[in-house]
Every structure is written in structure tokens, then in C-alpha cells.
Amino acid sequence: MTDRSHLPGRRLLLVHAHPDDESINNGATMAKYAAEGAHVTLVTCTLGEEGEVIPAGLAHLAADRDDTLGAHRIGELSAAMAELGVTDHRFLGGPGRYRDSGMMGAPQNERPECFWRADVDEAAAYLVEVIREVRPQVLVTYDPDGGYGHPDHIQAHRVAMRAVELAAEPAFRRDLGDAHTVAKVYWNCVPRSVVEAGFARLRERGEDKLFPGIASPSDVPGVVADEEVTAAIDSSAYAPAKAAAMRAHATQIAVDGPFFALSNDLGQPLLADEYYRLVRGTAAAGREDDLFAGVGA
Ligand SMILES: CC(=O)N[C@H]1[C@@H](O[C@@H]2[C@H](O)[C@H](O)[C@@H](O)[C@H](O)[C@H]2O)O[C@H](CO)[C@@H](O)[C@@H]1O
Numbered sequence: 001m002t003d004r005s006h007l008p009g010r011r012l013l014l015v016h017a018h019p020d021d022e023s024i025n026n027g028a029t030m031a032k033y034a035a036e037g038a039h040v041t042l043v044t045c046t047l048g049e050e051g052e053v054i055p056a057g058l059a060h061l062a063a064d065r066d067d068t069l070g071a072h073r074i075g076e077l078s079a080a081m082a083e084l085g086v087t088d089h090r091f092l093g094g095p096g097r098y099r100d101s102g103m104m105g106a107p108q109n110e111r112p113e114c115f116w117r118a119d120v121d122e123a124a125a126y127l128v129e130v131i132r133e134v135r136p137q138v139l140v141t142y143d144p145d146g147g148y149g150h151p152d153h154i155q156a157h158r159v160a161m162r163a164v165e166l167a168a169e170p171a172f173r174r175d176l177g178d179a180h181t182v183a184k185v186y187w188n189c190v191p192r193s194v195v196e197a198g199f200a201r202l203r204e205r206g207e208d209k210l211f212p213g214i215a216s217p218s219d220v221p222g223v224v225a226d227e228e229v230t231a232a233i234d235s236s237a238y239a240p241a242k243a244a245a246m247r248a249h250a251t252q253i254a255v256d257g258p259f260f261a262l263s264n265d266l267g268q269p270l271l272a273d274e275y276y277r278l279v280r281g282t283a284a285a286g287r288e289d290d291l292f293a294g295v296g297a
């Protein structure tokens with residue numbers, strides 16, 4: 001039986017594809033739970049080597065130039081975690097084990113070392129080892145489409161969901177630790193009414209002029225009908241930390257007040273509250289305001 005005495009009471013594990021996804025999707029949630037004393041663990045599946053680069057002075061980092069963006073983004077991620085108060089962040093299988101696959105359909109999808117071509121069970125075993133060590137009650141990842149169809153996001157979903165299954169199997173890889181059942185699994189999402197209100201607010205205030213273009217609600221990853229949302233984390237107190245963490249990913253994200261843009265220069269609202277769909281486990285009555293609702297230590 002695993003000795004849990006050294007583990008903090010509440011333990012949250014997040015599984016993401018690239019450095020920056022964690023701050024965009026869950027920055028306020030991570031800051032909130034870290035501040036409340038929960039143990040927050042982030043596993044990022046690639047280094048984001050194939051990303052575009054916003055600052056002109058860093059353009060040389062790009063994959064088709066010096067190909068050092070991955071190493072640079074490790075530093076960005078560390079800076080972002082410092083802003084959120086998160087101290088446990090890891091790369092799946094170690095830094096560089098799986099390479100960023102590029103956008104769906106890109107030639108990079110064919111590289112043998114890219115995450116999109118990973119064997120899901122082999123990749124999941126790396127995550128089983130983390131799950132059996134940290135023993136989280138709650139795991140957060142993407143929906144089956146990865147939020148917006150990026151191959152690394154889709155693969156992160158598949159690997160996370162497979163690892164949850166395997167970690168709970170006592171007969172699976174006993175060398176990776178005692179079996180552990182994750183009590184609750186959530187997928188990131190955003191209610192349609194919140195996204196539409198966010199864009200309307202920015203247009204009303206004329207802040208949609210801060211960037212060359214403005215995205216549309218359909219560009220936002222994981223938009224769902226309001227009634228599909230099962231948890232809403234009021235993280236307004238942590239909005240500054242989230243914005244600072246997003247700014248730390250300077251090669252990928254430009255933040256201006258309540259607005260941000262990725263390298264496509266399409267501005268969108270920076271949402272402080274963060275939303276989830278429970279897909280494994282038992283939800284508390286009504287829309288939850290705590291991801292740990294109903295779980296024991
Ligand atoms: C938020 C996210 O998942 N970013 C990924 C994504 O980056 C996008 C990509 O470069 C696209 O071509 C741009 O138009 C868009 O603005 C970017 O956000 O894909 C990258 C390559 O796989 C990845 O490194 C980045 O983290």
C-alpha cells in the first residue's frame with residue numbers, strides 16, 4: 001500500500017500539449033489551487049519546437065532557423081509556473097522525448113519523433129508513472145478534439161485518458177508503482193455565452209482595435225453549449241497571475257489588458273473564470289465551484 005503521508009491533501013494533475021496551453025486554459029485555476037496549498041502537477045507533452053515566434057528579435061529561434069525554440073520555451077514555461085506558484089512541472093518522458101507535431105496536415109506530422117506519431121500506450125506509461133507517484137484525485141486535459149484539432153492536443157487527450165485507465169490496473173506495470181484511481185477527470189471547455197459576451201465587451205470598449213484583427217467565438221478552443229459545463233472556477237482573484245503567466249510565453253502570446261492574441265494576431269478576450277466538463281467521477285449537485293468537490297484525501 002502506498003504511503004500517502006508525505007503527500008499534500010489535495011492533488012491536481014494537468015496534461016497539456018505545449019508550453020503555453022496550461023496558462024491559456026488553466027492559469028487561474030492552477031494559481032488558485034497552488035495558493036490554497038494543493039499540490040499542482042503539470043505534465044507538458046512537447047517543448048513546442050514548431051511554434052511561430054512573435055518577437056522579431058527572437059525569430060532566429062524558429063524550427064526552420066536555429067531550431068532552438070524548444071529550449072527557449074522550457075524557460076518560458078518555468079517563468080510562467082513561477083507566476084502561478086506551481087513548482088511541479090514535467091515533460092512527458094523527459095524534455096524532448098516527443099517533438100511538437102506542427103498544425104494538422106503540416107509536413108512535421110510525419111516526423112517519426114513527433115508526438116502525433118507516438119505509440120499511445122508507450123506514452124501513457126510515462127504518465128502512469130507520474131499518476132502513481134503523485135496520486136492525484138483530479139486530472140484535467142482536453143476533449144477528444146484537443147479543443148481545436150491540433151494533433152498534439154488530440155494526442156495529449158488520448159494519452160491522458162489511456163493513462164487514467166492503465167494507472168488504475170493493479171496488474172499493469174507494477175514497476176511503475178501501486179495502482180491509483182483518479183477520482184475525477186475533467187475536460188477543458190468554455191461556455192458559448194461567456195465567449196460571446198467577452199467578444200461583445202471588447203467590441204463595445206473599442207478594445208478590438210488593439211490587435212490587427214479579432215478572432216471569432218468559433219476560433220476559441222473548446223466552446224460548448226452552456227448546459228454542458230459542469231464546473232466553473234471563479235478565479236478572478238488570480239486573473240493577474242494568469243495574465244502574467246501568459247505574458248511569460250512571449251514567443252507565443254501577446255497580452256494587452258483583458259485581451260490577448262496568439263501569433264496569428266487575432267485578438268480574443270482573456271477569460272479569468274475557467275470552465276470544465278466532468279467526464280469521469282461524480283459531480284456535486286448543480287454546477288461545481290471546486291474541482292475537488294466530493295473527493296477524499
Ligand atoms: C495555443 C497552441 O496550441 N499553440 C500551438 C500552435 O501554435 C499556433 C500555430 O503556430 C499557428 O500556425 C498559428 O497561426 C497560431 O497563432 C499559433 O497559436 O501550434 C504550434 C505548432 O504545433 C505550437 O508550437 C503552439 O504551442
Ligand SMILES: [Zn+2]
Nearest residue numbers: 017018021153
Ligand atoms: Zn497547444
